[in-house]
Amino acid sequence: xxxxxxxxxxxxxxxxxxxxxxxxxxxxxxxxxxxxxxPNGAGKTTTLEILQSLRKATKGSVCVLGxxxxxxKNVRKLKKEFGVLPQDFNAIDKLTVKENLSVIxxxxxxxxxxxxLILTLDLEDKANSKFEDLSxxxxxxLGIAGALVNDPKMIFLDEPTTGLDxxxxxxxxxxxxxxxxxxxTIFLTTHYMDEAEILADRVAIIHKGKxxxxxxxxxxxxxxxxxxxxxxEDIPESIAxxxxxxxxxxxxxxxxxxxxxxxxxxxxxxxSYLTKKGLEQSLQITRPSLENVFLELTGVHLTEEGxxx
Amino acid sequence: xxxxxxxVDLTLRSWFRIRSxxxxxxxxxxxxxxxxxxxxxxxxDPSFSLFVQNxxxxxxxxxxxxxKVFLEILNSTDVFNISEIPADADANSFAKDEIGPLGxxxxxLIIPEGFGSNIVLGAVGNRISVTQSTIQxxxxxxxxxxxxxxxxxxxxxIAAGGAVLDNVVGEVALEKTHLVLVxxxxxxxxxxxxxxxxxxxDSFSNGLIGVGESIxxxxxxxxxxxxxxxxxxxxxxxxxFVMSTTVIGITSQNTEFRKRxxxxxxxxxxxxxxxxxxxxxxxxxxxxFILTLMMFxxxxxxxxxxxxxxxxxxxxxxxxxxxxxxxxxLIAGLIKDIESANAASNAxxxxxxxxxxxxxxxxxxxxxxxxxxxxxxxxxxxxxxxFGLISGFPEGAIISLAITFGLAVVFVIIGSITTKWQxx
Numbered sequence: 159x160x161x162x163x164x165x166x167x168x169x170x171x172x173x174x175x176x177x178x179x180x181x182x183x184x185x186x187x188x189x190x191x192x193x194x195x196x197p198n199g200a201g202k203t204t205t206l207e208i209l210q211s212l213r214k215a216t217k218g219s220v221c222v223l224g225x226x227x228x229x230x231k232n233v234r235k236l237k238k239e240f241g242v243l244p245q246d247f248n249a250i251d252k253l254t255v256k257e258n259l260s261v262i263x264x265x266x267x268x269x270x271x272x273x274x275l276i277l278t279l280d281l282e283d284k285a286n287s288k289f290e291d292l293s294x295x296x297x298x299x300l301g302i303a304g305a306l307v308n309d310p311k312m313i314f315l316d317e318p319t320t321g322l323d324x325x326x327x328x329x330x331x332x333x334x335x336x337x338x339x340x341x342x343t344i345f346l347t348t349h350y351m352d353e354a355e356i357l358a359d360r361v362a363i364i365h366k367g368k369x370x371x372x373x374x375x376x377x378x379x380x381x382x383x384x385x386x387x388x389x390x391e392d393i394p395e396s397i398a399x400x401x402x403x404x405x406x407x408x409x410x411x412x413x414x415x416x417x418x419x420x421x422x423x424x425x426x427x428x429x430s431y432l433t434k435k436g437l438e439q440s441l442q443i444t445r446p447s448l449e450n451v452f453l454e455l456t457g458v459h460l461t462e463e464g465x466x467x
Numbered sequence: 468x469x470x471x472x473x474x475v476d477l478t479l480r481s482w483f484r485i486r487s488x489x490x491x492x493x494x495x496x497x498x499x500x501x502x503x504x505x506x507x508x509x510x511x512d513p514s515f516s517l518f519v520q521n522x523x524x525x526x527x528x529x530x531x532x533x534x535k536v537f538l539e540i541l542n543s544t545d546v547f548n549i550s551e552i553p554a555d556a557d558a559n560s561f562a563k564d565e566i567g568p569l570g571x572x573x574x575x576l577i578i579p580e581g582f583g584s585n586i587v588l589g590a591v592g593n594r595i596s597v598t599q600s601t602i603q604x605x606x607x608x609x610x611x612x613x614x615x616x617x618x619x620x621x622x623x624x625i626a627a628g629g630a631v632l633d634n635v636v637g638e639v640a641l642e643k644t645h646l647v648l649v650x651x652x653x654x655x656x657x658x659x660x661x662x663x664x665x666x667x668x669d670s671f672s673n674g675l676i677g678v679g680e681s682i683x684x685x686x687x688x689x690x691x692x693x694x695x696x697x698x699x700x701x702x703x704x705x706x707x708f709v710m711s712t713t714v715i716g717i718t719s720q721n722t723e724f725r726k727r728x729x730x731x732x733x734x735x736x737x738x739x740x741x742x743x744x745x746x747x748x749x750x751x752x753x754x755x756f757i758l759t760l761m762m763f764x765x766x767x768x769x770x771x772x773x774x775x776x777x778x779x780x781x782x783x784x785x786x787x788x789x790x791x792x793x794x795x796x797l798i799a800g801l802i803k804d805i806e807s808a809n810a811a812s813n814a815x816x817x818x819x820x821x822x823x824x825x826x827x828x829x830x831x832x833x834x835x836x837x838x839x840x841x842x843x844x845x846x847x848x849x850x851x852x853x854f855g856l857i858s859g860f861p862e863g864a865i866i867s868l869a870i871t872f873g874l875a876v877v878f879v880i881i882g883s884i885t886t887k888w889q890x891x
Contacts, residue, residue, distance in 0.1 A: 210735055212889060234737060242735045248727040250477060252484035257477075264473035265736035288484075304732070 163188045163312055163343040164209060169218035171204050178204045180367035181218070186360075188311075191334070191344040193358035193375075195351070195448065198464040201367040202347040203245055206316050209345065210242060223312055238266060241305030245316040245347075247298060251290035255281055255300055258289055259307060266308040279303045279333060295326025302333055312343040319353060320464075331357060349464030351448040355379075363452060370455045375448070382451040388428055389442045390415040397435060404431070411459050418450060419443075470738050474746025478720065479753060492716065493758055496708040497765050503700045503826075504770045514545070515660050518561075518575040520552040523582035528554075533583030540671055546663055558649050574660055577647040585644040586672075595636050602629050698774045700826075701766055702852035705759050707825035709784060710791045710845050711816045712758055713751040717795030718812040720747070721886065722805045730888075740888035748792040748879065755788035779864045780855040786871040787848040793878025794844075800885020819845045844874045 164186035171179040179201040186192040194202045207213045209222055211233040223239050225232035249258040256272060263269035276285050279299045284292060292300065298318060305313050315334065319327040327350075334357055337344060348354050354361050355375060362372040371378055390401070393415050401415050402408045405428070408417040419425050425443070432438045452460050482488050519541075523534040530538075541547055552561050558575045606622055609615050617625070648664060650657045724730045733743065759776070766772030795812065802808040820826065822836065823845035829837055840846050851867030854860060 212731065212735065214889070234739075237735065237737045242732070244728055244732055244735070246728060247732070248729055249732075250481050250729060252481040253477065257480065261473060261477045262732075262736060264476075265470055265733070265738045267737075308736075 161188050162186070163223055164192075164345065165219075165221040166205075166209070167219045169205065169208065169220060170216045171201070171208060171213065172216045177367055179208070179215075182362075182364070182367070182369045183218075184362050184369060184372055186343060186345055188343050189338075189341050190359040191338050191346060191357050193346045193348055193354040193361045194364055195348055195354045195358075195361050195452070196364035197349055197460050200364045202349075202364055203316055205364070206314055206345065206347050210240070210314055211236065238308060239310055240312045240314060241308060241310035243298075243301045243305045243313070243315045243318055245320070247301035247304075249289045249297070249300060249304070252288060254286050254288055255292070256285045258300060259303055262304045263307045268309075269307050270309050272307075275303050275306060278306075278336075280329075293326070294322050295329055298322060298326065298330055299333065302330065306337075310342070312345065313337060315344060315346045317347055317349070319348070319350065327353070349460060351452065351460065355448045361448065363448075363455060365452075365456045371451065378451050379446045379448065382454045386419050386425075386446065387444045387450055388417045388419050388425065389444060390417075390432070390437065391440045391442065393437065393440065397437070401431075409453070409459065418454075470742045471746040471749065474738070474743055475750040475753065478747060478750035482716065482720075482750075482754065488716070492708065492712040492754065493761055496704055496758060497761060500700065500704050500762055500765060500770070503704070504766075514548050515663075516574065517541075517547040517549050517660065518552050518573065519549055519578065520554065520556065520558050520561075520575060521578045522554055522580045523578050524554055524580075531583035533586050534578050537578065537582070537671060541664075541667055544663070544667060573649070574657070575649040576664065577649065579645060579647065582644055582646075589644070589672075592636060595632055599629060599632055599636070602632075698766075698772055698857050699853075701762065701772060701774060702856050703825040703849050705762055705784070706787065706823070706845060706849035706852050707820045708758055708762075709755045709787045709848065710819065712754055713788050713791040714795040714798070714816050715809070715812050716751055716754060717747055717792050718799045718808050719805070721796060721799035722803065722808040725799070725803070726805055734888050740883075740886065743888070744796065744879075744883050744886060747796070748789055751792040751795075752785055752788040755784055759784050774856040777855055777861055779861050779868065780852060782868055783848060783851040783855060783864060783871065786851075786868060786875050790844055790848070790871055790875035790878050793875060793880075793882040796882025796886050797878060800882060800887070819843050823849055825849055844871065844878075847871050847874075 162185050164184075166185070167183045169179055169182050170177070182201075182205065184192075194205060196202050204213065208215050209220055209227065211227040215228070220227045222236055225236040227233060227236065250261065253261065256276065259272050259275065263272060273285075276282050279302060281296065281299055281303065284296055289297065289300070302315070302318070305315070318334065319330050322330065331353070334344065334346070338357075346354070346357060358375050360373060361375050361378055362369045363378075364370070371382060373381075392413050393401070398410050398413075398415050401417075402410060405417050405424075408415050417428065419428070429438065429441065432441055449460065452458075519538060521530050521534050521538070523531045525531055538549065542549055552558060552575065558577055561575070602625060605616065606625065615622075646664075646668065648661060650660070721730070724733075730743075734740070763772065763776065766774075794815070798812050798815070799808055802811050822829075822840050823843045824840060825845065829840055832840075847867040847870040851864040851871060854862075854864035854867065
């Protein structure tokens with residue numbers, strides 16, 4: 159059985175009248191990718207920053223790599239052992255990729271070979287390019303390289319692919335998967351369901367500061383994925399309402415209608431209905447996803463932008 | 468130390484790649500030094516045009532001897548470029564008709580009728596008054612207590628002579644001579660011209676009664692070195708731009724790095740807040756030195772600057788850079804928005820430059836301006852640099868140095884408190 163890298167118990171964070179994190183507890187095992195999934199403002203970054211000792215917890219205990227983060231002496235030691243990709247990562251515009259990495263590297267007693275690191279992240283062609291001249295995807299890769307400079311045991315990635323185009327996202331996913339193969343423990347926050355589903359060994363779904371579900375991704379999908387989902391795209395409003403009346407489980411998201419289907423009989427009924435309406439071509443059937451899990455647990459949809467719908 | 472040097476390195480590297488920062492912090496001060504030295508410097512003393520209408524003439528229409536002497540003295544100052552207006556011309560009309568169309572400002576000194584005779588009579592009366600005072604002292608003086616210098620008979624004879632002098636004084640009673648200066652309200656040098664004329668006439672009067680031996684203006688300095696005009700501008704410019712470079716530099720870096728999450732990223736490494744602060748201040752101090760050296764280099768090579776920095780000057784630049792880095796940290800700590808923080812730093816820096824006497828002396832400024840100036844930290848940096856560089860009395864910089872270091876400690880402490888390394 160693998161040992162625990164992070165242990166969080168009864169964590170609470172209050173800003174004035176706002177309770178950003180509401181009594182959450184979880185553990186992260188060494189060598190796993192753990193995703194904290196939730197909409198914007200759910201408390202993901204606050205939780206992450208408490209783990210990184212950037213913020214103080216109002217209540218509760220947080221232990222990272224064996225260090226209690228409320229102790230300042232521990233924090234100094236801990237910072238040598240983790241790597242961080244902050245949300246909306248930025249580096250110094252006028253410095254090159256290599257110079258920016260060198261700045262981070264000089265803050266540690268020991269660091270990896272920067273040329274090798276640049277090669278690993280496929281940044282060799284841009285090593286001498288200024289940060290301000292990089293594309294979003296390359297900037298994010300430099301951010302991940304910065305998180306690896308000290309050869310950390312644990313890596314915190316805060317929304318690592320937000321704002322990236324699909325290709326750049328896939329590139330970043332590949333890098334994260336490679337890190338897992340190297341045995342790194344990764345704590346990832348994201349509002350992208352697919353990201354958590356593809357990368358994470360375990361997922362905690364956080365909503366309004368509370369963890370509403372936690373477990374292995376596969377288990378969550380089986381338990382709360384709600385079977386397959388029929389998606390009807392570009393449906394006129396009147397028909398959408400008619401479908402909702404006929405299939406009460408249906409939810410309307412913009413011009414789409416989504417219905418979780420548990421039984422094959424219901425799928426057949428749906429196809430026959432749509433054929434009658436001449437809408438059979440707008441039908442898609444998807445397998446269970448974290449999107450369904452989120453919907454099942456919170457009753458609301460999570461948009462691509464991380465907002466609730 | 469390695470981490471502090473890394474902070475210095477990242478600051479300097481990124482700073483030198485921002486063209487506008489290099490221009491405004493190094494090239495602009497050098498340009499200003501060149502402009503100041505060209506406009507106000509050089510070997511030529513300032514020359515003011517002055518029209519003189521001499522109404523003090525003899526019966527044959529010739530100027531009186533005394534008024535001629537006065538004009539010669541005015542000429543000998545080399546401050547005025549004098550042209551004469553005919554005695555029968557109306558001064559105001561002449562100014563409007565003859566000078567106005569040339570586009571210049573007019574200054575007309577009118578020497579009144581009777582100027583010479585009044586001056587002579589006044590001088591004689593003054594000398595008699597001095598003689599009377601001397602006689603009185605002689606009559607009362609004792610060689611030793613109870614033993615007068617003069618005998619009773621001598622005293623009586625002298626007193627009789629004094630009574631004769633009293634009668635003469637009554638006849639040569641001093642009548643004040645009024646010179647008239649007609650000036651153009653738009654003449655920005657009017658006050659300076661008036662002050663110089665006052666000084667010349669005082670010297671002239673004193674010379675006549677024998678108080679002064681000369682009425683020429685000898686410029687003397689307690690310094691043994693010979694400095695050019697640009698030497699006098701250099702300390703003010705160095706002080707002003709050490710301030711602007713460090714205050715604006717650290718304010719813009721801290722606010723931008725904070726907004727873009729770079730400070731947060733660095734705070735997640737083993738770099739501590741104190742190492743970041745020390746590194747930032749050290750980087751600004753290096754920049755202040757580069758600026759100072761560049762200004763001296765251009766001054767020595769191009770402008771004939773002869774002042775040479777000593778250890779006190781080096782200490783003043785260090786103290787000034789630390790002090791204003793602390794002020795920059797304070798501004799950045801209090802104002803989170805980049806644009807607002809930069810506007811605030813400019814709003815502090817620019818008035819301070821003018822109110823601290825960086826570009827021109829404040830000796831003739833109103834009292835309240837001088838009081839404000841004495842409350843500004845830049846004044847002590849500039850004072851210290853002037854003492855250290857050109858006063859010939861470098862020890863005079865020690866008080867300014869002590870004040871600047873004291874303020875540096877205060878600003879750095881307050882600036883450090885406002886520099887957050889951990890979120891709320």
